[in-house]
Amino acid sequence: MRSIFIPLFIASVFIGTAAQAQLGKNEKKLEKLYIKYKDTFRLGELYLENGLVNEGKALIEKKMIGGNCSYCREKLDYLLYRSNFPKEKNMEYDRAVGLMGPTAAHFPEAMAIFHSLDADGAYPLASFNLSQQFESGAWATHNYDSAVRYCQRAADGGYPPAMYRLAEYYYYGDGHKYRKCTPAHEGALDYAKAIFWYKEAAAKGHGEAITRLDLLQKATDTAAFDRALQAYRQDDYKTALYWWTIVADGSQSAAACFNVGLIYNTQGIPQYNINRAKDWFDNAGSLGFAKGYFMAGEMVKKMGYGNYAMEYYQKAADMGYQPAVAAKQQIQDYVDAVLRQRQIDALAYNRYVNEQWDKKAAHSSTIVQSNNEKPRTWCSACAGSGRTHTTIYGGARGKDGSTVFGQYSPCSACGGKGSK
Numbered sequence: 001m002r003s004i005f006i007p008l009f010i011a012s013v014f015i016g017t018a019a020q021a022q023l024g025k026n027e028k029k030l031e032k033l034y035i036k037y038k039d040t041f042r043l044g045e046l047y048l049e050n051g052l053v054n055e056g057k058a059l060i061e062k063k064m065i066g067g068n069c070s071y072c073r074e075k076l077d078y079l080l081y082r083s084n085f086p087k088e089k090n091m092e093y094d095r096a097v098g099l100m101g102p103t104a105a106h107f108p109e110a111m112a113i114f115h116s117l118d119a120d121g122a123y124p125l126a127s128f129n130l131s132q133q134f135e136s137g138a139w140a141t142h143n144y145d146s147a148v149r150y151c152q153r154a155a156d157g158g159y160p161p162a163m164y165r166l167a168e169y170y171y172y173g174d175g176h177k178y179r180k181c182t183p184a185h186e187g188a189l190d191y192a193k194a195i196f197w198y199k200e201a202a203a204k205g206h207g208e209a210i211t212r213l214d215l216l217q218k219a220t221d222t223a224a225f226d227r228a229l230q231a232y233r234q235d236d237y238k239t240a241l242y243w244w245t246i247v248a249d250g251s252q253s254a255a256a257c258f259n260v261g262l263i264y265n266t267q268g269i270p271q272y273n274i275n276r277a278k279d280w281f282d283n284a285g286s287l288g289f290a291k292g293y294f295m296a297g298e299m300v301k302k303m304g305y306g307n308y309a310m311e312y313y314q315k316a317a318d319m320g321y322q323p324a325v326a327a328k329q330q331i332q333d334y335v336d337a338v339l340r341q342r343q344i345d346a347l348a349y350n351r352y353v354n355e356q357w358d359k360k361a362a363h364s365s366t367i368v369q370s371n372n373e374k375p376r377t378w379c380s381a382c383a384g385s386g387r388t389h390t391t392i393y394g395g396a397r398g399k400d401g402s403t404v405f406g407q408y409s410p411c412s413a414c415g416g417k418g419s420k
Contacts, residue, residue: 023050041072048079051087077205081159085123093117093125118150124157131162155197160206167197167209218246225256232259237269248280254287261295274299285312290319297327306331379414388412 023031027050034043044059057080064072082090096113099106111133117126131150134143148169154162171194195216201209218224228243241263248256261280264273278299284292297312310331316324388411 045075045079048083049087049090051083053080053083056083073207077160082125085125089117089123093123093129096126097129118153121153121157124154124159124162127151127157128154128159128162128165131165155200158204160201160204160209163197163201163204164206164209164212167194167201167212170194170197215246215249225253228256228259232263237263237266237271241271248283252287254284254289254292257281257287258284258289258292258295261292265295265299274302278303282312285315285319288319290316290321290324292316293319294321294324294327297324301331379411379417 027046030046040059040063044056047056060072060076092113096110099110114126114130117123118130121127127150131147135147151162151166155166170190198209198213202213224243224247228240231239244256244259247253248260257280261277263271264277264280266272278296281292281296281299285296293312293316297309300312301309310328313324313328317328388409
């Protein structure tokens with residue numbers, strides 16, 4: 001290992017020495033520190049941030065040769081893109097990002113910097129950041145149209161992540177992060193534009209775009225659905241799930257969405273997940289498959305939410321699916337029966353409470369004896385206790401030698417009976 005690492009370290013020192021003239025005082029200190037601790041990646045990052053593109057790229061690519069740096073390619077692409085802009089703009093952008101802390105105290109200042117850098121697409125990184133803010137709604141009011149507009153500006157500026165995100169917008173519509181089968185913003189869909197921007201991002205080496213294009217190609221292959229069906233019939237649920245998910249996600253297939261839901265609803269297999277099953281059945285219903293809504297209602301009913309199940313049954317019934325009508329009526333009958341029973345229980349409880357109050361009112365003035373004697377009134381002197389308490393001020397000595405300050409004696413008014 002020593003004989004392999006030394007040439008890389010010597011190369012780092014050589015490049016660092018040649019770059020001394022282009023580094024500032026603070027950067028030179030960092031350079032010496034990174035060389036001392038043999039931090040090839042940070043040294044390359046330092047060079048890229050200070051305009052030494054070839055030197056920085058060479059160091060990071062050497063770091064990637066070992067295959068132990070999963071983030072290096074993405075980071076290198078980002079740094080190479082940043083190197084096309086003045087260092088002052090990059091520093092101002094970093095300052096704005098730093099202001100986006102856990103609180104919103106400095107958010108207006110950060111947004112002002114992003115807008116200033118954006119300047120009609122002059123700095124795509126800022127445009128893309130603004131797009132993300134409007135999309136997430138975390139720091140700015142959620143605005144889908146603004147998110148797409150700023151993303152388009154960043155994509156036109158040649159920023160690969162913005163190209164990929166714009167393709168996602170056109171392919172899935174608003175809310176594409178949450179629903180992989182059904183778009184929530186129908187007006188945003190444009191398959192041709194989506195493919196165009198996927199290809200643009202892939203041409204610039206964007207890994208996710210390359211993978212996405214490959215999946216779309218597989219999804220349009222009719223053999224993919226049949227491959228999943230064959231695996232399903234052989235109880236190979238893992239393979240079936242893989243291919244049906246690709247078809248569902250790539251071709252907006254209601255049948256594939258429904259079949260994915262069936263796999264997730266198959267008990268006794270590792271993939272069993274009733275929540276995911278509900279989502280995929282819902283997606284199938286959104287694509288026009290009425291039974292999808294019906295099955296989504298069944299999943300929600302299993303979870304114990306009959307009121308939400310009614311909504312899915314109603315959607316399926318509106319699409320003419322008769323079993324949904326029957327299921328909806330069954331729940332409605334159950335709800336009506338529960339309400340009727342609650343009304344009966346409420347009336348019975350009210351009668352019981354009224355009876356108790358009537359008994360309490362009667363017993364507050366009279367005592368009904370068990371041997372049917374005439375009612376007698378409570379003794380007002382002893383409040384029905386049959387005895388009275390006499391206070392001994394200053395205390396007295398009791399029979400056991402202790403000091404007592406009062407004593408009880410039979411009530412003289414009622415003779416100790418408690419009533420008259």
